[in-house]
Amino acid sequence: MAVTIKDIAKQAGVSPATVSRVLSGQAAFYSEKTAKKVKKTAKKLGYQKNTAAVELVTRRSKVIAVIVSSTKTNFSDQIIDGIQQEAGEHDLNVIILYAGEKDPQMERKALETVIERSVMGILLVAVNLNSVNENLLVNANIPYQFLSITLKNRKLPFITSDDFQIGYQATKYLIDKGHSKIGFAAADLDSVTGQLRLDGYHQAMADNGLQLNSAWVCGGDFAYEDGVNAMKQYGREPEVTAVIASSDLAAIGVMNQAQDYGLKIPTDLAVMSVDGTKLCSIVRPQLTSVTQEFFEMGVRGMQQIISQPTKAAKSAFTPFKIIARQSV
Amino acid sequence: MAVTIKDIAKQAGVSPATVSRVLSGQAAFYSEKTAKKVKKTAKKLGYQKNTAAVELVTRRSKVIAVIVSSTKTNFSDQIIDGIQQEAGEHDLNVIILYAGEKDPQMERKALETVIERSVMGILLVAVNLNSVNENLLVNANIPYQFLSITLKNRKLPFITSDDFQIGYQATKYLIDKGHSKIGFAAADLDSVTGQLRLDGYHQAMADNGLQLNSAWVCGGDFAYEDGVNAMKQYGREPEVTAVIASSDLAAIGVMNQAQDYGLKIPTDLAVMSVDGTKLCSIVRPQLTSVTQEFFEMGVRGMQQIISQPTKAAKSAFTPFKIIARQSV
DNA sequence: TAGTAAAACACAAACGTTTGTGATGTTGAT
DNA sequence: ATCAACATCACAAACGTTTGTGTTTTACTA
Numbered sequence: 001m002a003v004t005i006k007d008i009a010k011q012a013g014v015s016p017a018t019v020s021r022v023l024s025g026q027a028a029f030y031s032e033k034t035a036k037k038v039k040k041t042a043k044k045l046g047y048q049k050n051t052a053a054v055e056l057v058t059r060r061s062k063v064i065a066v067i068v069s070s071t072k073t074n075f076s077d078q079i080i081d082g083i084q085q086e087a088g089e090h091d092l093n094v095i096i097l098y099a100g101e102k103d104p105q106m107e108r109k110a111l112e113t114v115i116e117r118s119v120m121g122i123l124l125v126a127v128n129l130n131s132v133n134e135n136l137l138v139n140a141n142i143p144y145q146f147l148s149i150t151l152k153n154r155k156l157p158f159i160t161s162d163d164f165q166i167g168y169q170a171t172k173y174l175i176d177k178g179h180s181k182i183g184f185a186a187a188d189l190d191s192v193t194g195q196l197r198l199d200g201y202h203q204a205m206a207d208n209g210l211q212l213n214s215a216w217v218c219g220g221d222f223a224y225e226d227g228v229n230a231m232k233q234y235g236r237e238p239e240v241t242a243v244i245a246s247s248d249l250a251a252i253g254v255m256n257q258a259q260d261y262g263l264k265i266p267t268d269l270a271v272m273s274v275d276g277t278k279l280c281s282i283v284r285p286q287l288t289s290v291t292q293e294f295f296e297m298g299v300r301g302m303q304q305i306i307s308q309p310t311k312a313a314k315s316a317f318t319p320f321k322i323i324a325r326q327s328v
Numbered sequence: 329m330a331v332t333i334k335d336i337a338k339q340a341g342v343s344p345a346t347v348s349r350v351l352s353g354q355a356a357f358y359s360e361k362t363a364k365k366v367k368k369t370a371k372k373l374g375y376q377k378n379t380a381a382v383e384l385v386t387r388r389s390k391v392i393a394v395i396v397s398s399t400k401t402n403f404s405d406q407i408i409d410g411i412q413q414e415a416g417e418h419d420l421n422v423i424i425l426y427a428g429e430k431d432p433q434m435e436r437k438a439l440e441t442v443i444e445r446s447v448m449g450i451l452l453v454a455v456n457l458n459s460v461n462e463n464l465l466v467n468a469n470i471p472y473q474f475l476s477i478t479l480k481n482r483k484l485p486f487i488t489s490d491d492f493q494i495g496y497q498a499t500k501y502l503i504d505k506g507h508s509k510i511g512f513a514a515a516d517l518d519s520v521t522g523q524l525r526l527d528g529y530h531q532a533m534a535d536n537g538l539q540l541n542s543a544w545v546c547g548g549d550f551a552y553e554d555g556v557n558a559m560k561q562y563g564r565e566p567e568v569t570a571v572i573a574s575s576d577l578a579a580i581g582v583m584n585q586a587q588d589y590g591l592k593i594p595t596d597l598a599v600m601s602v603d604g605t606k607l608c609s610i611v612r613p614q615l616t617s618v619t620q621e622f623f624e625m626g627v628r629g630m631q632q633i634i635s636q637p638t639k640a641a642k643s644a645f646t647p648f649k650i651i652a653r654q655s656v
Numbered sequence: 657t658a659g660t661a662a663a664a665c666a667c668a669a670a671c672g673t674t675t676g677t678g679a680t681g682t683t684g685a686t
Numbered sequence: 687a688t689c690a691a692c693a694t695c696a697c698a699a700a701c702g703t704t705t706g707t708g709t710t711t712t713a714c715t716a
Contacts, residue, residue, distance in 0.1 A: 002446075002469075004672055015696045020674060031694060046467060051444040052389075053672035055380040057701045063441070070405070077398070084426060093441045096424040098412060113391070113421045116379040118330075139374060141330075224610060252610055259612065282552060282580055283611060284587065332702055343666045348704060359664060381702035384671045663712070670704085682693075 003045045011041045023049070055118070063093040064305065065114035067107070069127040070098045074249065075277050075294045079125050079147055082298020090306060092120065104130050115140040121305030123147055123298075128191065143308035145301045148294065150192040157313035159300050161292045161320045163193050167200025167244075170272055170290050173322050174242045175208050179270060182210075183243030185230035186220035186250035194219070197246060197274070213239070222246050227253025236261045242270035242328065248279045251287050255327065270328035276320075285326035293318045331373045339369045351377070383446070391421045392633065393442040395435070397455040398426045402577065403605050403622045407453050407475055410626020418634055420448065432458050443468040449633035451475055451626075456519065471636040473629045476622065478520040485641035487628050489620045489648045491521050495528025495572075498600055498618050501650050502570045503536050507598060510538075511571030513558035514548035514578035522547070525574060525602070541567070550574050555581020564589045570598035570656065576607045579615050583655065598656035604648075613654035621646045 005019040012019070014034055021029040022038040030038075055061045064087055068076045080096065087094045097114065100106035111133055114122055122137065122144040128151070129137060137144055146158035167184075174182050184201050187194035198217065205212055218233050220226025227250035234240055238258075245251035251273030255265055263269050265285055273280060276291025297318050304313045333347040340347070342362055349357040350366040358366075383389045392415055396404045408424065415422045425442065428434035439461055442450055450465065450472040456479070457465060465472055474486035495512075502510050512529050515522035526545065533540055546561050548554025555578035562568055566586075573579035579601030583593055591597050593613055601608060604619025625646050632641045 002672095006672080016673080017675075017697075018695060020672095021695095024674085026675095029694075034694080048468070049444055050384070050446070050672050052380045052383040052446070053701090054674075055701090056378070056384055056672080056703085057674050059701070061380075070409070074402075080426065081398070093437070094425070095441075096426070097422070098408065098424070109421070112376075113423075116377055118378070118380070140376070224606075249610070256610070256612060278552075282577075282584070284584060330702095334702080344703080345667075345705075346665060348702095349665095352704085354705095357664075362664080378702050381671090382704075384673090384702080385704045387671070658716090660715080661713090664710085666709070667707085669706090672701105674700085676699090677697085679696075680694085683691085685690090686688085 002050070003047050004050070005047070007045060008038060008042050008047060011045065012037050014038060023047075059118070061118055061120055062091065063095055063117070063119045064121045064123065064302065065117075065119045066094060066096045066123045066125060067099050067110050067114070067127055068096060068125045069101055074279065075148065075275050075292070076125050078277070078294035079298040079301075082295040082300075083123060083302050084298075085295075086299045086302035086306075090302075092306075095119075099127055102128070104133060107133050108136065111136050111140075115142065118142065121145070121302075121308070123301050123305065125149075143305045143313060145304050145313050147297050147301045148292075150196060152192050154315070157304065157315050159297050159304070159316050159318060160193075162317045163196035164200040164203075166274060166290050166292075166320060167197035167202075168204045169200075169320075169322060170244045170274065171201045171204035172208075174244070174270065174272060174328065175204065175210070177242075177270065177328060179242040180210050181213070181240045181242075182216065183230065183234060183238070183240040184217040185243050185245045185254060186218065186222055186226035187246035188221050189217075189219040194246065201244065216240055220246075220250065222250055224249040224253040226250050227255075228257045230254060231257035231261070236263075238263075238269060240269070242272065244272045244274070246274050248273045248275045248277050248287060248289065251289075251327070252279065252283055255283070255285075255287075266326065266328050272328055276323060280323075280325060288325045288328040289323055290320055291323045292320045330378070331375050332378070333375070335373060336366060336370050336375060339373065340365050342366065351375075387446070389446060389448055390419065391423055391445070391447045392449045392451065392630065393447045394422055394424045394451045394453060395427050395438050395442070395455055396424060396453045397429055402607065403476065403603050403620070404453050406605070406622035407626040407629075410623040410628075411451060411630050412626075413623075414627045414630035414634075418630075420634075423447075427455055430456070432461060435461050436464065439464050439468075443470065446470065449473070449630075449636070451629050451633065453477075471633045471641065473632045473641055475625050475629045476620075478524055480520050482643070485632065485643050487625050487632070487644050487646060488521075490645045491524035492528040492531075494602055494618050494620075494648060495525035495530075496532045497528075497648075497650060498572045498602065499529045499532035500536075502572070502598065502600060502656065503532065503538070505570075505598065505656060507570040508538050509541070509568045509570075510544065511558065511562060511566070511568040512545040513571050513573045513582060514546065514550055514554035515574035516549050517545075517547040522574065529572065544568055548574075548578065550578055552577040552581040554578050555583075556585045558582060559585035559589070564591075566591075566597060568597070570600065572600045572602070574602050576601045576603045576605050576615060576617065579617075579655070580607065580611055583611070583613075583615075594654065594656050600656055604651060608651075608653060616653045616656045617651055618648055619651045620648045 097110040099110040125147040218230035276289040280287035337344040425438040427438040453475040546558035604617040608615035
């Protein structure tokens with residue numbers, strides 16, 4: 001069986017209490033001499049602390065749980081990088097759990113595993129909980145923060161981009177480039193995120209006195225296939241001269257299908273994507289995109305968690321910008 | 329403070345022992361009547377089990393840790409999916425930790441966090457430990473398995489594709505298509521994986537009586553940029569008529585740079601990638617690839633962990649196949 | 657009805673740490 | 687030499703479970 005602080009205590013001829021204090025660096029409780037002795041025998045015996053015991057008595061843990069929906073978009077890496085960086089600076093450990101795709105069962109399981117362990121904080125990226133799971137989370141009394149999603153329940157704290165503005169600015173950008181028949185593709189219109197972007201799109205069209213056409217908006221789930229399907233709906237000789245796809249992958253789907261139809265991008269059709277991950281500069285033509293600050297989302301999310309419970313978690317927007325590449 | 333089994337015991341008028349046995353479903357230790365009563369009050373009080381306490385006394389945990397190097401290739405999702413599926417069937421929880429890119433510091437931290445918690449098993453995907461960390465892992469007395477990597481130390485159990493064969497078969501495929509001047513790009517030549525693929529490439533060339541040219545092999549780190557750089561080295565009028573890139577992203581780098589040089593793919597240059605992730609069918613032209621069975625890697629890795637300590641972990645190869653698309 | 661076996665439950669120790677408090681030893685001033 | 691003040695350490699309780707074993711209740715047999 002594993003070596004405990006009692007073993008160290010016995011070997012070093014001190015009490016377990018002293019060993020504990022030395023190992024956790026509580027200064028002013030021991031002499032340098034015993035500290036050295038303790039540390040040496042600890043190393044010699046190959047001591048590994050038992051976190052279960054620690055957490056049992058201290059009732060807190062140094063791990064941050066990130067629950068991500070294994071969405072088919074691919075920005076979560078950046079968010080996690082941000083989380084990791086911020087966590088590293090505070091000596092926190094990050095664990096990541098996949099919660100499937102809109103799978104309440106898996107979401108529940110993920111939530112339970114982290115709540116049982118009473119982690120220090122829970123970050124949920126791009127996951128939308130049903131009310132049962134939402135209760136589970138809220139009642140757990142653990143700081144939490146939603147990331148990269150706009151929630152119906154405005155009382156829940158989330159950090160994301162301003163989806164209305166994304167829709168608005170993307171549309172305006174295309175209008176400024178001379179387009180007036182603009183498609184809106186692949187967003188999940190049942191989600192608040194998708195709905196807000198659509199609102200922004202509508203508003204921008206209206207503000208510029210442009211006609212709307214319901215055939216120009218194609219819902220979906222932000223996936224590659226949704227982009228393909230949208231383009232199929234627009235057809236070989238599309239009425240629209242530009243389309244806004246709600247994710248990079250979806251935009252690629254639009255482009256590929258358009259090219260299969262023999263359309264040239266951006267001359268025959270301009271394509272604009274939302275997200276701005278590395279994919280945009282890897283595909284040809286490179287995708288002009290609404291680029292979100294995912295890394296910062298992660299950082300800010302962590303900061304919110306850390307500052308609790310002093311300050312309550314707040315919702316916030318992270319900035320975004322439009323980066324021109326080749327596709328419009 | 330949180331509600332414990334003692335609270336439930338008091339409310340239900342039974343002993344904590346009984347509550348424990350009811351809640352963990354140890355049949356034949358209680359009557360149906362009390363079971364019902366206990367479960368009801370547990371739910372009423374909103375009981376959440378304290379995993380720290382459980383693990384402290386049982387000395388085992390139901391979590392599988394997956395340590396992934398946040399490599400810039402992108403196959404780990406598939407591996408994790410496989411792990412998750414297999415874990416789900418055995419009521420195990422999986423947590424994922426990022427260990428940076430060849431960052432011994434982060435690797436150590438990740439290892440320590442999971443060892444301290446004495447997880448049930450450790451899966452390492454695409455991470456290569458230095459000897460210090462290797463010792464840490466081995467001495468922890470926790471089942472472990474390396475995935476998607478070939479190790480120098482053959483005593484460590486790893487599950488991956490046969491890298492020699494990947495190199496050999498990819499080369500042979502191109503030779504069969506009529507190519508005789510073949511580039512080998514973006515593999516990490518300091519890694520066993522890269523070296524084996526290179527050996528396979530050499531062997532296939534030799535077996536077919538073809539000349540080698542050291543200028544045709546360009547090392548790297550499996551990244552997009554390495555593909556770009558390799559192509560830059562081959563130049564505007566490359567001697568090679570085909571190139572094998574050691575990852576999908578690298579292959580895309582090769583293709584993009586080749587196209588920037590005005591080369592047509594596959595007519596002027598054939599490109600073949602290794603991995604076969606979804607990226608292959610998303611880029612244009614679609615990438616012909618050596619497709620690995622990453623999902624199965626995850627599944628098999630989990631199975632190895634689960635079957636321990638009955639059976640010792642063994643190394644094994646997962647199959648791969650060549651999928652023809654458009655790039656050769 | 658008495659006796660007994662089985663079923664249902666309770667007691668208490670144990671897991672490995674942290675931490676409040678009390679005990680001992682040391683130092684220096686008077 | 688005395689004593690306060692402080693530094694150094696040990697004691698022991700507590701965290702919330704699980705589980706081996708002992709105790710009570712129930713049910714059944716004769």
